[in-house]
Each structure stands twice: as structure tokens, then as C-alpha cells.
Amino acid sequence: MKLEEAVRKINTYLSSNKSNLSFGESDNLFDIGVIDSFGLIELVLFIEKEFSISIEIENLSEDNFSNVLSISNHIYQIINNEEAKKNYEQGLG
Amino acid sequence: MRPRVFKIYGVSHIVHSTDSLYESESYFNKIGYSLKFKTIGSVNALQKSSFIFGSMSEKADILLMSKKGYPDVEIKSEVNNRNIISKSAFETFYEENYTPDMHFPKDDKSTKIYIRCNNTMNATNIWSKLGFNIDKILSNNYLKVDIKNSISNNKVSLLYINSKEKELKTWLNQNNTVCISFICDDVEKVRSYLLKNNYSVGDVFIMTPFNRKIKVFFVRNYTGEIYEFISP
Numbered sequence: 001m002k003l004e005e006a007v008r009k010i011n012t013y014l015s016s017n018k019s020n021l022s023f024g025e026s027d028n029l030f031d032i033g034v035i036d037s038f039g040l041i042e043l044v045l046f047i048e049k050e051f052s053i054s055i056e057i058e059n060l061s062e063d064n065f066s067n068v069l070s071i072s073n074h075i076y077q078i079i080n081n082e083e084a085k086k087n088y089e090q091g092l093g
Numbered sequence: 094m095r096p097r098v099f100k101i102y103g104v105s106h107i108v109h110s111t112d113s114l115y116e117s118e119s120y121f122n123k124i125g126y127s128l129k130f131k132t133i134g135s136v137n138a139l140q141k142s143s144f145i146f147g148s149m150s151e152k153a154d155i156l157l158m159s160k161k162g163y164p165d166v167e168i169k170s171e172v173n174n175r176n177i178i179s180k181s182a183f184e185t186f187y188e189e190n191y192t193p194d195m196h197f198p199k200d201d202k203s204t205k206i207y208i209r210c211n212n213t214m215n216a217t218n219i220w221s222k223l224g225f226n227i228d229k230i231l232s233n234n235y236l237k238v239d240i241k242n243s244i245s246n247n248k249v250s251l252l253y254i255n256s257k258e259k260e261l262k263t264w265l266n267q268n269n270t271v272c273i274s275f276i277c278d279d280v281e282k283v284r285s286y287l288l289k290n291n292y293s294v295g296d297v298f299i300m301t302p303f304n305r306k307i308k309v310f311f312v313r314n315y316t317g318e319i320y321e322f323i324s325p
Contacts, residue, residue, distance in 0.1 A: 037244045041325060042325045044278075045278060057100055057102060060244050
């Protein structure tokens with residue numbers, strides 16, 4: 001998966017479902033009121049379903065979830081790590 | 094270990110019940126909270142009735158106050174908010190750097206909630222079962238549970254205190270802190286797990302504050318206090 005795809009999906013979700021506020025990809029979504037703590041959990045559940053990944057509670061930090069870019073990067077890393085692990089295991093097999 | 098069938102992300106808010114919405118709002122304004130939303134005349138869900146002392150009011154007025162780095166506070170007032178003879182088991186210290194006693198270091202910025210109960214081990218069992226760490230056994234009479242909230246970078250400390258009082262059952266229409274609310278990914282799964290472990294749980298119902306769909310249920314701990322779980 002490309003990073004741009006994650007950015008696009010997160011942007012679409014936030015714009016269409018959750019807020020009338022405008023925001024940039026680097027804007028802090030909590031500070032400008034696009035999401036709050038409950039909204040974050042809604043977003044996490046959307047991400048887990050949409051990208052078929054699991055977000056660990058320990059990784060719900062502000063670093064990972066403050067803006068569209070950090071969220072997309074986190075998704076991208078999880079997916080790439082999982083793919084690398086799968087490839088490694090296939091290589092061993 | 095926490096069963097991996099559900100995730101509990103932390104404390105969503107603390108429920109403060111009052112017979113004066115205005116006075117409570119002023120108090121929270123003074124200590125840095127601001128109003129997030131206000132609902133006047135919200136219909137009380139029937140599923141709450143077993144957690145209400147006496148007859149349940151048809152409607153309640155609700156404010157949600159927030160402060161960065163701290164859990165939100167829901168201030169709730171209903172017609173039959175009565176002064177029940179027994180006190181709520183909870184007492185919350187909201188003010189920053191306020192140290193009620195020696196059990197908290199002076200620079201501890203957590204929201205501190207004291208919970209009187211007749212058996213601290215029994216009371217904290219719920220947190221062991223749900224996978225939280227009971228950090229410190231301070232003495233025979235105190236047990237502390239720290240709940241770090243990764244979603245909003247706050248910490249809530251629950252300090253369970255052994256009390257000799259006979260009646261410690263908390264009701265949602267007492268005055269004071271009456272309930273602590275937790276966000277999870279699936280209330281049905283948490284409810285079913287607690288039910289299997291013989292906790293007294295209410296049915297799941299749906300609330301729609303500010304056009305949001307929130308699933309909710311209440312549970313009464315073995316020792317009488319009430320917790321709420323919510324999920325999308």
C-alpha cells in the first residue's frame with residue numbers, strides 16, 4: 001500500500017463523516033476540534049476495519065494520531081511491517 | 094492478562110451528579126474546564142433505572158466539561174437528585190496539584206478518585222479481571238489502581254479505601270461523583286465478560302448526543318460502586 005492511499009482514506013473519513021471543520025494534513029486534529037477522545041476511538045475502529053490491521057492501545061499516542069500525516073504514517077508502517085514479516089516467513093518456508 | 098477479545102482504552106469521563114447545575118458548572122469553570130456541550134431535558138434511558146435510587150426522573154440536564162490533559166466531566170442533574178442518606182462511595186479531587194494526603198506525591202497530576210469500600214481486594218478485582226495493573230499496595234487499608242489513558246494523555250488514580258460503613262452502594266442520582274466512564278471498542282463484549290464473572294450489569298442502550306451514536310452500559314462492582322462503559 002502507498003502512503004498516499006492511507007492519507008486519502010483518512011481525509012475522506014474525517015471530512016465526510018465527522019466534521020464540517022476544514023483541516024490540513026499536518027494540523028493537530030485534537031487542537032482544532034476535528035476529533036476528541038471518543039472520535040479517536042471511532043477513527044481507530046474505522047482504520048482497523050478499512051485496512052485490516054490492529055492498532056495496539058500502547059500505540060495510541062499523540063505522536064501517532066495527532067494529524068492526518070502521522071496517522072497515515074502509522075498505518076503505512078504497520079502494513080509494511082506485516083508484509084515484511086510475511087515475506088520473511090515465506091522465505092524461510 | 095486482559096483477554097484480547099476487547100480493548101479498554103481508558104477513562105472517558107467522570108460523572109458528577111448535582112442538584113445545582115449552575116454551581117457545578119461555575120466550579121469546573123473556575124478550575125479550568127470549559128463547556129463542550131449542553132443538553133437540557135435529555136430523556137433518561139430505562140436501562141439506567143436499576144442504578145437510580147427511588148423512581149427515575151424522566152429527563153436529566155447534562156453538561157460535558159473538558160480540560161486538556163484531564164478526563165472530561167459529565168455534570169448531570171435531574172429532578173429527583175436527592176440527598177440519599179448514604180453517601181456516594183466516590184470522592185474526586187479535580188484540582189491540579191492538589192494532594193489530599195501522603196498517598197500521592199506532590200507533583201502527581203493525575204485526577205485522584207477516592208473510593209470507599211468494605212473490601213479493597215474485592216473492589217479492585219474488576220481491574221485485575223479487565224487486565225489493568227494494580228500498581229501499589231500501600232497498606233492493608235489502601236489499594237491504588239493507576240489508569241493511564243493513552244487516548245488523551247491523562248492519568249486517573251483510583252484509591253480504594255477500606256471503610257467500616259455498612260451501606261456503600263452508589264446511585265446515579267446521589268450528589269457527588271457517582272460513576273466513572275471507560276471507552277472500549279465493544280461494549281457487548283465487555284458486558285458479556287463481566288456478566289460471566291458475576292458482576293451486576295445493566296442492558297446496553299444507545300445514546301445520541303450531538304448526532305453521535307454511543308453504546309452504553311452500567312455495571313455495579315461487587316462492592317457497590319458504579320462504572321460505565323461506552324463504545325462507538
